[in-house]
Amino acid sequence: MNVSALLAANGRKYPDKPALVAGDVEVTYSQWDTRSTQWAFYLRELGIEQGDRVVMLMPNCPEFAIFYVAVIRTGALVVPINARSTQEEVRHICEHAGAKALLVHDALVPIVNEWVLQTPQLVAIKTGTSQGNWQGIADWDATDVSSDEMNAFSLQPYLVNMNEDSEVSILYTSGTTGRPKGVLYTHRSLLTVAKMMSIELTMSHRSRILHLMPLSNSAPLHLFFIAGLMLGATQVMALTFSPQLLLDLVQQHRITHFFGAPVAYLLTMKHPEFASYDLSSIEYWMYGGAPLSKEMAALMEETYGRDKLACVYGLTEAGPTGMCLLHREHPDKIGSIGNRGVLFVEMEVVDERGERCASGEVGEIRLRGEGTMKGYYNNPEATAESIRDGWVYTGDIARVDEDGFLWMIDRKKDVMITGGVNVYPKEIEQLLERHPLIGEVAVVGLPHVEWGETVTAYVVLKSGVDNNRDWLEEIQSFLRGHLADYKLPRQVHIVPALPRNTSGKVLKHVLRDVSSQKEVELR
Structure with missing residues (x-):
C-alpha cells in the first residue's frame, strides 16, 4: 500500500464525496485523483523523474493536496516547506535537497521570483498561468490529455512497484547548529502514523477535519491530512489561522477534528462571541507542538470541554509519533504528555547510559516504531547520532513521576x-x-x-x-x-x-x- 494507491482507491469508492473544501471551492475524491494524475503527467513532461526532489511552497489549499499526490505519482520525493519562508530559506532548502523543481502558490511568487530568474536549471511552476520562467498549472488544466497517454502514464513500472518501503517525502527541520536537516520518510512511516492517529482519536470516513495549521509541518500533514486521505474523510482548509476562521469553519462545516498549537486555542477562547458559536460537532480538540502549563490546560478544559481535549506529543523525526494524553482519562495529570507510547510506539526515558529512569529521575525521551524517519537526507552522521539501536533519541528531557507520567523539563537542543x-x-x-x-x-x-x-x-x-x-x-x-x-x-x-x-x-x-x-x- 502507498499514499498514491490510497487516493486512487478512494476516488473509486467515494467518487462524488467532497474530499477538499476551501471557501467556495470543493474537490471530490474522483476529481482529486484525476487531477493528481494529470498534473503528474505534466510534471513528467517537464523532466521530473523517479528519485528527484520537488519542493512545494504553498499554504493550505486544494492545489497543495493535488500537487502532493501528483509529485508522488512521478516517483519523485515531495518536499513541502512553510509558506512563510523567505527567499533565502527557500533557496537553501532547494540547494541542500538538490531540488529539480519548485512548486509555488501564485500569491507567493514575488518572494522567490528574483532567485528563480537567476536559476534557469530549476523547473519553476506556479498555480496561475505561465509567465517568464514559470510554468502555470492553469495552462495544464486548459489542455486535453488523451486517454491513451494517461493510461500509458498510469501504468509506468515505478507506480506499480511503489510499496511501503519506498521513499516518499522530506520535511526540513533545523538542529542546534542552525543548519536545516531533511527528514526522510517512506510510505510506511506516513501510513503508520496516520493509522495510529485514526485509531487513537477515532477518525473515520465520516470525519470532517479542519486544517488551519501549516501542512508543511509533520503533525497536521501526517497525523491528519494523510489520515483523512486514507480514510476518505472530508478535509476543510484555509490559507491561514485566525480565531474568527476557526469558529466560523467549525460551525459551518460541522468539523469533528481539529489540531492546533495551544496558542490557537488560547487566542480563540478570547473571542468576544465565543459562547454564541455552535461547536457541538467537535469530537476531539487536539493540541501539541508547544509547552503548556497545567494552569493553562485547566483553563482550556473549562472553555472547550474536558471530554474533547487531547494533548499529542511527538517530533518530526518520529513521524511524528509519541504520546497522547486524553484529558478525560487523566484529569489529574494535565500538563504532562502522558504515560504510554501511542499505538505502534514504544517510549521510555533513559539516562546517559541508555538505562531506563526510575520514578522521579530526569532523562532523555527515546522512542521506536515503524512511523519514524528513515534518516536525515544526505546526512549519515546526524542519522547515526539520532538513531541508535533502533531508537530515535529525541533530545527532549523529561521527568517520570510515580505513576509513570512524563513531564517535560527542557530540550537538549535548545529548540x-x-x-x-x-x-x-x-x-x-x-x-x-x-x-x-x-x-x-x-x-x-x-x-x-x-x-x-x-x-x-x-x-x-x-x-x-x-x-x-x-x-x-x-x-x-x-x-x-x-x-x-x-x-x-x-x-x-x-x-x-x-x-x-x-x-x-x-x-x-x-x-x-x-x-x-x-x-x-x-x-
Whole structure:
C-alpha cells in the first residue's frame, strides 16, 4: 500500500464525496485523483523523474493536496516547506535537497521570483498561468490529455512497484547548529502514523477535519491530512489561522477534528462571541507542538470541554509519533504528555547510559516504531547520532513521576517552540553575529502564556556603542529578509556580559531562570 494507491482507491469508492473544501471551492475524491494524475503527467513532461526532489511552497489549499499526490505519482520525493519562508530559506532548502523543481502558490511568487530568474536549471511552476520562467498549472488544466497517454502514464513500472518501503517525502527541520536537516520518510512511516492517529482519536470516513495549521509541518500533514486521505474523510482548509476562521469553519462545516498549537486555542477562547458559536460537532480538540502549563490546560478544559481535549506529543523525526494524553482519562495529570507510547510506539526515558529512569529521575525521551524517519537526507552522521539501536533519541528531557507520567523539563537542543512552530536559536545567533555593532549574542525562549515561548535575544554590544537606541527595531530590521517573521526576536535585552561556565560555554539556563520571573509581553 502507498499514499498514491490510497487516493486512487478512494476516488473509486467515494467518487462524488467532497474530499477538499476551501471557501467556495470543493474537490471530490474522483476529481482529486484525476487531477493528481494529470498534473503528474505534466510534471513528467517537464523532466521530473523517479528519485528527484520537488519542493512545494504553498499554504493550505486544494492545489497543495493535488500537487502532493501528483509529485508522488512521478516517483519523485515531495518536499513541502512553510509558506512563510523567505527567499533565502527557500533557496537553501532547494540547494541542500538538490531540488529539480519548485512548486509555488501564485500569491507567493514575488518572494522567490528574483532567485528563480537567476536559476534557469530549476523547473519553476506556479498555480496561475505561465509567465517568464514559470510554468502555470492553469495552462495544464486548459489542455486535453488523451486517454491513451494517461493510461500509458498510469501504468509506468515505478507506480506499480511503489510499496511501503519506498521513499516518499522530506520535511526540513533545523538542529542546534542552525543548519536545516531533511527528514526522510517512506510510505510506511506516513501510513503508520496516520493509522495510529485514526485509531487513537477515532477518525473515520465520516470525519470532517479542519486544517488551519501549516501542512508543511509533520503533525497536521501526517497525523491528519494523510489520515483523512486514507480514510476518505472530508478535509476543510484555509490559507491561514485566525480565531474568527476557526469558529466560523467549525460551525459551518460541522468539523469533528481539529489540531492546533495551544496558542490557537488560547487566542480563540478570547473571542468576544465565543459562547454564541455552535461547536457541538467537535469530537476531539487536539493540541501539541508547544509547552503548556497545567494552569493553562485547566483553563482550556473549562472553555472547550474536558471530554474533547487531547494533548499529542511527538517530533518530526518520529513521524511524528509519541504520546497522547486524553484529558478525560487523566484529569489529574494535565500538563504532562502522558504515560504510554501511542499505538505502534514504544517510549521510555533513559539516562546517559541508555538505562531506563526510575520514578522521579530526569532523562532523555527515546522512542521506536515503524512511523519514524528513515534518516536525515544526505546526512549519515546526524542519522547515526539520532538513531541508535533502533531508537530515535529525541533530545527532549523529561521527568517520570510515580505513576509513570512524563513531564517535560527542557530540550537538549535548545529548540524554542512559539505558536506551535520550531525556532532554533543558533540560526538567529549566527545572523546577528554579522551585525557590525554586536559583540556577542544568545537567543533563548522565554515563557509566554499564549504562544508557549517568545524569542528573546540577549546582546552584548561592542565597546563604545550606544545602548539607548531602539535595539528591538534595529535587530528585527537587520533580520528581515533572512528569516521568516515568526523567528524574529520579540524581546531584546542589552547586557554587559553573557553568563558562561569554566569552559566558556554560554549558560542559557541562567538567562531563562533569571528572565522567567519577568512579565513577558509579545509585541
